[in-house]
Amino acid sequence: MSRQKIFSWLQQNGGRLLASLGGIALLIIILVSIRQGLLHLTRRRTSELLNQAQSALNAKEYSKAVSLYKLTLDYNPNLLPAYQKMAEIYLLKNKYSEAENILLKGLCYLKDPAEKAHLNLNLGKVAMAAHNYSAAAIYFSQADLNLAENKLFLAKAYLKEGEISKAKEILEEFPQTDDKPACIYYYKALASILTNLNSSLSFIFLSHEKSIEQSDSACSTTSTRLKNNIEEALSRNNELDKKTFAAYALLQEDYPNLATKILKEVTLENPEYRDAQALLGAAFLSLQDYENAKTPLKKSVEIDPNYAYGHYLLGQLYSQTNNNESAQQEFQAALNLAPDKLSYYDAYLEFLEKQKAYPDMENTLKQLTAREELSAAQRKSYEIKLIYLYLDHLSNAQKGLDLAQKYQDSEVYAWALYKNKQSNNALEIIQTLLEKSPTAWLYYHQGVILKSLGRTTAAQESFQRAVDLDLDGQITKLCDNELR
The missing domain is CATH 1.25.40.10 (Tetratricopeptide repeat domain)
Incomplete structure (x- = not known):
């Protein structure tokens, strides 16, 4: 087409063309405005939902809070707080798989590396609560390890898993400054118990001192307990006794994987060491490794048939594995040998309740409440259990009411x-x-x-x-x- 024809066409149609272009521009402006308006409404709505969810959470209306957080994520799946709060609720209610799933969903949607690091930290905490320490270590390693607190989480996961060298490597990364968290020394003490009790004691003294300086009451309590147990271990005359009590200290701190490392060595060196065999079984029980718990526990009562603690642990083992007849025998043996051990009675009552052996529960509770040496709190606890037993399981409402008269205005x-x-x-x-x-x-x-x-x-x-x-x-x- 020649220039003259183009010019002529523009003269004839230019107005309409400009009008069309103007219309398109106006349409674009309208669409952009609508989009911005929708984004504004979405942001406002998600903000409202987050506030409502937080209010429900504060009021401990957990089901409502979860529903509101889910609705919030329907509007905007890129909100880190919603994933974190939902996981917090699930974790509080011991719903570990639900907590893990919602956090993994967040990892799929969120793209910001810092937010992903936060989610991995939360995933590590969930895995720790579920006693899945290897998974916890993986998650913590993907958190922000520039933060001292997160490094400590990773070190703790390694210690729980029994990976001492990895834990030590993490703990050594902390700079040599006076303001290090007190619990660093607590973890160093745990990591040193297996190889050097004196070094462990030095670390725990530091932990105790620093926890007081830093007003860390939780660390102070655990440090004091561990310090006392390490000192007790060091006071023993022979090495096997020292190692065995060191393992006991680790069990007290809830590190059964570390305890098994020591106790396997001790029982290998002296298979007839009754207490070491029992503690090894207790460590495996804590890990819910029932198959490996059985042999050392049976060995402990073979060595000493009058060993109440061994029979008690066997009762726990058989109860957990639904060998009810054997559990009954072992609990009875433990109670006959150590009638003053209320913790044994508590475990036995739990076993009886699980079996719905309510008449046996009644007899046991009546025996306990008749004891003169019980404290007021202990007596009250057993009496209330007995009252509920009459009310809910033995169909003796009047007897329950008679006993409850002394607890008027109570539940x-x-x-x-x-x-x-x-x-x-x-x-x-x-x-x-x-x-x-x-x-x-x-x-x-x-x-x-x-x-x-x-x-x-x-x-x-x-x-x-x-x-x-x-x-x-x-x-x-x-x-x-x-x-x-």
């Missing part, structure tokens, strides 16, 4: 009133207690009483609050049964 007394068809009086006590200190059990009991009075909606609300506050799942199952 157990309210429950005894309800079981004796005095629901309104029971509800009044429960509501007063809830105003003072709400608990999952109080809400559950309130729900049951409200349901018996025909107040279904209020009962459902109480059951939901009970589920929210339930951290181990026991009450949730009861609430589910009531809601069916």
Whole structure:
């Protein structure tokens, strides 16, 4: 087309062309404005949802908080706080797989390296809570290790896993300054126990001193306990005794993988060392390694048939592996040999409850409550267990109420009133207690009483609050049964 024709066409159609271009430009402006408006609305909505979720979390309305955080992520899946808070709730309620899954989902969406590092730190904490120390170490290694706290998490994971050299390597990376966290020396003490008790003691003294200087009460408590146990180990006359008590110190600090390293050496050198065999079994029990726990525990009572601690641990082992007949025999043997060990009775009562052996529970609790040497708190604890046993399992509501009279205005007394068809009086006590200190059990009991009075909606609300506050799942199952 010639220039003249182009010029002529523009003269004829230029106005329409400009109008069209103007329309397109206007459309673009409108679309951009709409997009900006939608982004603004989305940001405002997510901000509102985050605030609502935080309010629910503060009120311990965990189910509501989780729902709101999920809704927030539907609007914007790139919000780090939503993933972290949901994981925090799941972790609080011991739902480790749910916590891990939501954090892994966050890793898929978030692109910022710093945010990914935060999520890996959270994943490490979840893995630690689930006792998956190898996974924890992997996650912590991908956190921001420029932060001293995160390095300590990694060192702790390695120690829990039994990887001493890796833990030491991390701990040596801290600069030699006076303001190092006190717990660095605590972990160094743990890492040194296997090879040099004197060095370990030096580190724990430093940890104790620094924890006082830094007002770190938690580290001060653990340091004091470990210091006392290491000093006790060093006071022993022979090396095997020292090593065995050092292993005991590690078990006290909940480092069974480290303890097994020492105890395997001791029992290999002296297979007839009763206490070392029992502690080795206890360490494996702590690791839920029941197969490896069995041999040293059986060996300990073969060495000394009157060894109450060995029988007690075997009772625990058989209970955990559902060998109920053997568990009963071992617990009875332990109690016959050490009738003053209340911790043995507590484990036995737990076993009986698991077996629904309620008459045996009744007899055991009656024996315990008749003991004159019990403290007031111990007696109260066993008496309340006995009352609930009568009310919930032995169908003896009147006997439960008679025993509960001394605990008037308490939860157990309210429950005894309800079981004796005095629901309104029971509800009044429960509501007063809830105003003072709400608990999952109080809400559950309130729900049951409200349901018996025909107040279904209020009962459902109480059951939901009970589920929210339930951290181990026991009450949730009861609430589910009531809601069916």
